Amino acid sequence: MAMTAVARETVFALRRQIAKIEGTLPERLQAPAGATLDDGAGTGPGSDLTIVRRGLAAALPDAFLPIGVERLDAALSGGLPKAALSEIHGLETRDAGAVAGFALSLVSLILNQAQGLPILWIGTSEIFHEAGFPYARGLHASFGIEPGQLLFSEAPRLVDALWVAEEAARMTALAAVILEIRGNPQRLDLTATRRLHARAQGAGRPVFLLRQAAEPEPTAAPVRLIVASAPAVPRATVAGPLAGSIGHPAFTISIGKSRTALPGQFTLEWNPDERRFEERRGEERRERAENPVPVVSLSRGRKDPAAASGEVLAFPAVGSSVAISPAARDQPPPGQRAAHLSPRRAG
């Protein structure tokens, strides 16, 4: 028994070493434990094709950034790799808002764990001119990124932008690096992306490569997501959806490249108040409209956030230890109140 455990450890160590040399995550594709391919994990149609990856991911539970949408996380086998280069594509320059928005939502998720670390957004002058410069007020309002946490680097030439990105990718003092490039420049080839990927792996920080108006081409990034904007649902009010209003930002995500996932499309909605993604599906919207509970979003950005509704009960359950609070128990019944507290009577 002991021998097998030791042997398994050795195998794991060797596999990890090989992975380090190759610069990839080790993977052994196998069906999810305890589930046959037929019944799936119950995450919808198409989940029967979901494959769980074992290996380093199992050894390092922190290797992935869960997006928070069950179906997408399952397709990506746990989320986006944290220590890697991830490509986020937009088909046209006018999609820059959606592409940047999706990347910043991911950064916002990262900042939940790495509080206070700055992020660096590198772009060429061309893209900042074409697609607009990041606006700190909007970033703060939508993604909770403080202006003091933001660093921008604008390079007139692509070479310089790549150099800054490479230098930044190996910084552990940055929460994330965003590199934004337009089109398919020759210089951003397999070698350049491999260099970025290797540095990101070394530092353990994500590098998001935003590519506006670019054709997919071979790169070293393990994951490529293609982002487009999706029509937003109307704002939810107590009296139902407000007609003609524009609610939370929504994105259509397609997996363009992934080791594990099959191509698929997801419509995600970013909730700026709770700072998390929700997947939008037709029937779910209807349910939500009927159920008035989550209409008012919970307070955000506070030290002691309010518990999600459902956990807090107005009337404690019978037999619960905190059924009656001590303060309430110490209250004397109304009849025994002090005389000076009782309402005065004339006479």
Place this chain on the structure above:
Amino acid sequence: MISHRQGNAQRILALDERAEALHLKRDMGIADARAMHPSIDIVEADPEADRRLLEGLADWCDRYTPLVALDSIDGLFLDVTGCTHLFGGERAMLDEILSRFFHQGFDVRAGLAGTPGAAWAAARFCGDRIVVSGEEEALLAPLPLAALRIAPETRTSLESVGLRTAGAVMAAPRAPLARRFGATLLLRLDQALGRLDEAISPRLPVAPLSVERHLAEPVTLTEEIERLVGMLATTLKTDLERRGEGARTLALLLFRVDGAVSRIALGTSRPMREPLLIRKLFHERLAALEQQIDAGYGFDLVRLSVLAVAAFDMQQADLTGEAADDGADIALFVDRIRARLGEGAVLQPVPVESHLPERAVAIVPFTEAPRRTTPPKRPDKMQAPKTIFPPERPIRLFRAPEPVDVPATEMPEGPPLHFRWRRALYRVTRAEGPERIAAEWWREVPSDPAASTRDYFRIEDADGRRYWLYRQGLYGGVSQIPPRWFMHGVFA
């Protein structure tokens, strides 16, 4: 021969020895000179180029002393106080300067004296003379009045009363001189004789600290220069440690064998004294400047100066040897980027109290952004929103709002139905707004308040993209200019 225009005539400004041999003189008319010698070569004076040359020479003279000042258009003052022993005494230093200039092709005269005035007179009227302190009077006495650095009018009037040499002026009673010729004459005289101090105004501020290395064999390779920087920085470190300071601005001066001087300066975002880091910064800077620095025959003097210093806070490291300072990594990283790509390579947004969207955030270089040294006491209170529902703001803002063509709106004050932006037609499916933002009257008074008023709309097009459009101006305003539409930003 060099000519310049003075008044209405072209006159000779300067001339060489062969022209002098032809009995030509300064201030002679060009027409006369041509009449005498039709074959002379005349070049138009170029004061700008002369000035540049003189500044280049002054740069080169930095190798002898940090205090180099320009003297009118054709002279340099070098304050060599305390520097001569480095070159083996006054005579040796003067000889070296003269021979180096001679080999560079310049005809130079020099004088060395205890006062600038005496040195000036010695250089121009005696040539290569070293005046020992106290001998100024003996030097000046036989010299003409021009040696006193006085205005030509004063000189003419002094000559008209029979005072033709500096000695004669010195012998004359002072009070009548001052009354008749002004205080400047006596001031110049006293300065030359050392009775009054005269300070020369150096071109460049003197570095608080600088270290240099003279090389027997000139270096040309960038790697060698970097290694030298590392060595110089190591020397610098002990000085900085003794002073308890760190460098904020550093300059590397490379003196080329043939006289050209390259000056490479860089700033750091926090005080620095670590030789390895200084070397790293210069590595980036040199890599960026590779095209501009021409090593030529090599550099024979390398100097590293600290131009600005700041107090250096020692950080206590923990037991693992790592100082708990998150900002240091970022600052160093930014320094390296700045060294390579320039001051504005790394930017940071700073919120500004303004309701105009483009003014509400200022983008400043990283080093100029205010640093929050201590975390705010109550972050909840600091970030309290002004309104319960803060206005929606886009995540990207165009630097200059882009004009949008709007063919029709449903109602004059409402959102557009279609719009054309960058030659593409967009169909508006939903719109929120307007949010009216007026110009800030306390900054500038607009000629027509209505014309600069903006109505912002959040607009979603048929594909689900969300934009921030605004209409500038109001319908039916005082001015007859119709309102125009602009694209100002995009939402997520």
